[in-house]
Amino acid sequence: MIPPSAPPPQTTKLRALDLAVAAGLTALLLLAVVNIFLNMSAAGIAPGYGFLVQEAGFDVSESLIPYQPDDTYGRVILTGLVNTIFLAGVCLVLSTAIGVAVGLTSVGPSPLGRVLALGYVELFRNLPKLLVLLVLYVVAVNGLPHVRQAVSLGPVFLSNRSVNFPVPELDATALIPMAVLCAGLLFCVLRSRSRWRKGIVADWKERCLQFAVVLGLPVLCIPVFAVHVGVSVPELKGFDFKGGGRISLQFAIIALTLGLYHGAQIAEVVRGGLQAIPAGQTEAARALGLKRWQVIRLVILPQVVRIVIPPMNNQYVNLIKNTSIAIAVGYSDLMSVTGTIINQTFKPFEMMLITMGLYLGLCTFLTTVLNRFHRRLTERETR
Amino acid sequence: MTGGAMNRLVPFFREAFATPLAGVLSLLACALTGVLAMGAFKWLVLTAVWPWQAAGACKDLAGFCWPFLIEKTRFILFGTYPYALHYRPALVCLILCVFAVVTCRHLVAAAPLLSARQLAASWIAVIVASFVLMGGGIFGLEPVDPVRWNGLPILLILSIVAVALAFPLGVFLSLARVQSSYPLLARFAAAYVEIARGVPMLTVLFVGIFVLPLMLPEGVGISPVLATLVALVFFHAAYFAEDVRGGLLGLPKGQDEAAKSLGMTYWQSTRLVVLPQALRRSLPSLVNSIIGAYKDTSLVVVVGIHDLTATARMSFGDPAWRDNAVEAYALVAIWFFVSCAFLSGIGRTLHRNTVS
Missing domain, CATH: 1.20.5 (Single alpha-helices involved in coiled-coils or other helix-helix interfaces)
Structure with missing residues (x-):
């Protein structure tokens, strides 16, 4: 028998070449940076991040945190970032809701529903998101009336500038039921986790009881502590609405666009996940005597969720990145304030590093969270 | 019935x-x-206003306005390109579309029209020819400033040419990432692909428009169209690299080892054994990425390039046609829908071929 030969010796020549290639690439990058600095000083602009503490002097379309035009550039970036996160969050919920509904319909019992769902998916998969955004925006701006003749859908008012809706009016006393609610939720999570470690699984009745207690206690707090509960309803005063909540038309249209656009893609993901479960799974579960709803809850859903998470992760990352198209209709998201800041300060290099870093951070954060969730689910499976 | x-x-x-x-x-x-x-x-x-009716009839009705399309279709297609020279962008659109279709047929047909090498060579010729036809300045063609390259030709150039150039770069990046002889290079490639895939395309376009001109030595300028093209190439390459890497990782290790044991060098084994199989495996996801890249090309509007979506917007900016936005966008939507549906069809055929 021939003895196995020793592994070939590591060639040092290749290592040297590798170092040389890496050094070349780094040198190229450095050269680009040096050129940027040279070109900037030739144009009389001092490179650096000093501008972040200077006064920005421009206003944003809307802001979730207090902002004035005399705030600093740093604060503008923060405002844009908060707007982007808020937009992404709303779009995430909206697109998931649309996607799951359409995905279920597309494998559902109704053939008409299937045809309609597939038509919707095909339409939005074959159109650019920017075009969808511009069409919806133009239709909304031209089609909806001015603020003073706003269309009223119950207490919600639609106009070509904003959507106004009632919001609960809260003061400091509202903190009591909220704190009770949070404490209750925290207690439940911790309890179920420790019980799960011991291998005890809560049954239906216990869960219902838990639910009732967690929701009921805060409600009980309201009369006991005389919590002020009111509703602020939008009212037309002069040229605009007073009171109530307001989202700008831009925001509503972008959320709708991305909700519909990613909803179509998520519908495909959901459909793929549902079709990946062999029919034998349902049949076996039914044969064991499980009820229809139990089959869905205990057999189908856990498997679908596990299949669907990686592509959903991909979709959500794409969604976060796609919120940047908000710039096209002038919603002050991170991308749009970046554009304005670059035009004002002419520091594109510094600004793009910040913006790309922030987007990268957001996407990485979401991916990490979802990957951890996925790993936990698969671990539970292989237990 | x-x-x-x-x-x-x-x-x-x-x-x-x-x-x-x-x-x-x-x-x-x-x-x-x-x-x-x-x-x-x-x-x-x-409520539609038919082509034979007077244009003024569109004013009060909310229906589809055919006179608008008759008046503005040429503008939406070619924008502000000199009117008398419209045959040039039209020719560019034609050759780009024809070669895109030929390439797609090449991927799905049993007996392709051209060999892979001929195809690559003709793509280089097509890219050069489109720039010559659009820009002019030689062969007695009247020069046209890139600012006036508008509408469909710029959409096709920025999407097709960017994809054609990004593809080899993507293949190279994926090869650099999966090989093990050059660990530092692999790190560079991995970092590049992950960063480019983690940021929105708009940020990359901004870098192309604002930062790229600063990166060049003093005195060297770059037109916005070219800067956008460069940004798109580098952006799409990362996505293609990820698709091809999927194909490379899915390939059994024995393929490469068998090729090596036959005495093939790295490049021989990559070119003759590994890549052909890996590319065939990654084609369905590559086609998806290409469709995405094509649709996203419309985002160049934001950095001031006037592609089809932008010329549509300009066409109803004219006060006389202010109410006809939807007609203009409908034209663009039909173009995108038809071309994307064609590409999706190719993708489905490829998927069927790989599965069977």
Whole structure:
């Protein structure tokens, strides 16, 4: 028998070449940076991040945190970032809701529903998101009336500038039921986790009881502590609405666009996940005597969720990145304030590093969270 | 009604109302379809202004305005390109579309028209020819400033040429990432791909438009069209690299090892054994990325390049046609829908071929 030969010796020549290639690439990058600095000083602009503490002097379309035009550039970036996160969050919920509904319909019992769902998916998969955004925006701006003749859908008012809706009016006393609610939720999570470690699984009745207690206690707090509960309803005063909540038309249209656009893609993901479960799974579960709803809850859903998470992760990352198209209709998201800041300060290099870093951070954060969730689910499976 | 249609329709409706849930869903779907169809019928037929009617008739009606399309279609297609020279962008669109279709046929057909090498060579010729035709300045063609390259040709150049150039770069990046002889290079490639895939395309376009000109030595300028093209190439390359890497990782290790044991060098084994198989495996996802890249090209509007979407927006900026935005966008939407549906069809065929 021939003895196995020793592994070939590591060639040092290749290592040297590798170092040389890496050094070349780094040198190229450095050269680009040096050129940027040279070109900037030739144009009389001092490179650096000093501008972040200077006064920005421009206003944003809307802001979730207090902002004035005399705030600093740093604060503008923060405002844009908060707007982007808020937009992404709303779009995430909206697109998931649309996607799951359409995905279920597309494998559902109704053939008409299937045809309609597939038509919707095909339409939005074959159109650019920017075009969808511009069409919806133009239709909304031209089609909806001015603020003073706003269309009223119950207490919600639609106009070509904003959507106004009632919001609960809260003061400091509202903190009591909220704190009770949070404490209750925290207690439940911790309890179920420790019980799960011991291998005890809560049954239906216990869960219902838990639910009732967690929701009921805060409600009980309201009369006991005389919590002020009111509703602020939008009212037309002069040229605009007073009171109530307001989202700008831009925001509503972008959320709708991305909700519909990613909803179509998520519908495909959901459909793929549902079709990946062999029919034998349902049949076996039914044969064991499980009820229809139990089959869905205990057999189908856990498997679908596990299949669907990686592509959903991909979709959500794409969604976060796609919120940047908000710039096209002038919603002050991170991308749009970046554009304005670059035009004002002419520091594109510094600004793009910040913006790309922030987007990268957001996407990485979401991916990490979802990957951890996925790993936990698969671990539970292989237990 | 013929028997065949009846035979298909009856089970269709029986299934549609088989259970209460199905019935409710079917009724909802019916209602929604009815509302949409009625709206479309009213807009396209009942209140439409027909091509033979006077343009002024569009003012008061909310229907589809054909006179607008007759007046503005050429503008939407070619924008502000000199009117007398429109044959040049038209020719560019034609050759780019023809070669895109030929390439797609090449991927799915059993007996391709051209060999892979001929295809690559003709792509180089096509890219050069499109820039020459658009820009002019040689062969007695009147020079045209890139600022006036508008509409469909710029969309096609920025999408097709960017994809054609990004593809080899993506393949190179994926090879650099999976090989193990050059660990530092692999790190560079991995970092590049991950960063480019983690940021929005708009940020990369901004870098192309604002930062790239600063990166060049003093005195060297770059036109916005070219800067956008460079940004798009580098952006799409990262996505292609990820697709090809999927194909490379899916390939059994034995393939490469067998090629090595036959005495092939790295490049021989990569070119003759590994890449052909890896590319065939990654084609379906590559086609998806290409469709995405094509659709996203419309985002160049934001950095001031006037592609099809931008010229559509300009066409109703004209005060006389202010109410005809939807007609302009409908034209663009039909173009995108048809071309993307064609590409999706190619993708589906490829997927079937790889599965079987």
